Amino acid sequence: NAGVTQTPKFQVLKTGQSMTLQCAQDMNHEYMSWYRQDPGMGLRLIHYSVGAGITDQGEVPNGYNVSRSTTEDFPLRLLSAAPSQTSVYFCASSRAGTRSLNEQFFGPGTRLTVL
Amino acid sequence: GDSVTQMEGPVTLSEEAFLTINCTYTATGYPSLFWYVQYPGEGLQLLLKATKADDKGSNKGFEATYRKETTSFHLEKGSVQVSDSAVYFCALSVGGAQKLVFGQGTRLTINP
Numbered sequence: 485n486a487g488v489t490q491t492p493k494f495q496v497l498k499t500g501q502s503m504t505l506q507c508a509q510d511m512n513h514e515y516m517s518w519y520r521q522d523p524g525m526g527l528r529l530i531h532y533s534v535g536a537g538i539t540d541q542g543e544v545p546n547g548y549n550v551s552r553s554t555t556e557d558f559p560l561r562l563l564s565a566a567p568s569q570t571s572v573y574f575c576a577s578s579r580a581g582t583r584s585l586n587e588q589f590f591g592p593g594t595r596l597t598v599l
Numbered sequence: 600g601d602s603v604t605q606m607e608g609p610v611t612l613s614e615e616a617f618l619t620i621n622c623t624y625t626a627t628g629y630p631s632l633f634w635y636v637q638y639p640g641e642g643l644q645l646l647l648k649a650t651k652a653d654d655k656g657s658n659k660g661f662e663a664t665y666r667k668e669t670t671s672f673h674l675e676k677g678s679v680q681v682s683d684s685a686v687y688f689c690a691l692s693v694g695g696a697q698k699l700v701f702g703q704g705t706r707l708t709i710n711p
Contacts, residue, residue, distance in 0.1 A: 590642035
């Protein structure tokens with residue numbers, strides 16, 4: 485099991501450029517999510533998905549798009565990057581269901597800098 | 600809304616010292632509570648969890664007890680090691696939802 489994988493590890497963009505952060509998991513988890521981590525603010529939820537074809541917004545969705553065409557993949561798209569999107573991005577996955585199964589597994593992160 | 604507040608960091612201790620990292624929460628429902636740890640250059644890993652009042656989560660010598668009356672979930676360890684140096688996040692989720700609400704994180708450094 486590779487767990488949750490993210491690519492790329494590092495990325496530098498110019499303002500206005502677009503890109504896609506990739507996330508994949510091989511644990512057959514229904515639930516996947518994207519967080520951003522900023523100094524002094526912990527992790528904040530951007531978007532999440534409870535299964536293929538279903539996505540919803542989290543706390544800070546503006547400027548980001550997601551889709552979930554397969555159980556395994558959950559890409560995050562920045563359509564027009566802004567300096568405020570400089571952050572470390574984490575993808576996570578877990579089983580859906582009862583509270584006792586709420587453990588989420590995190591990928592290693594993508595460090596994005598927007599100039 | 601739901602929120603988590605952790606003690607301010609950074610925290611610096613000597614090896615074998617006693618550790619407490621405070622965490623309090625507010626929640627609209629009955630939350631599950633978690634501590635996650637992030638080692639340098641890595642993603643977050645679940646350290647321990649508790650799903651109902653008075654539950655004690657424990658792992659790797661760390662413990663935390665779900666205190667509903669004080670809405671707290673403080674992390675403790677009796678004797679820290681250099682390898683415990685990391686950032687620790689308290690988090691909650693409500694109503695079976697998988698959406699986690701995180702505290703701001705506490706950076707812990709243990710000196711030999």
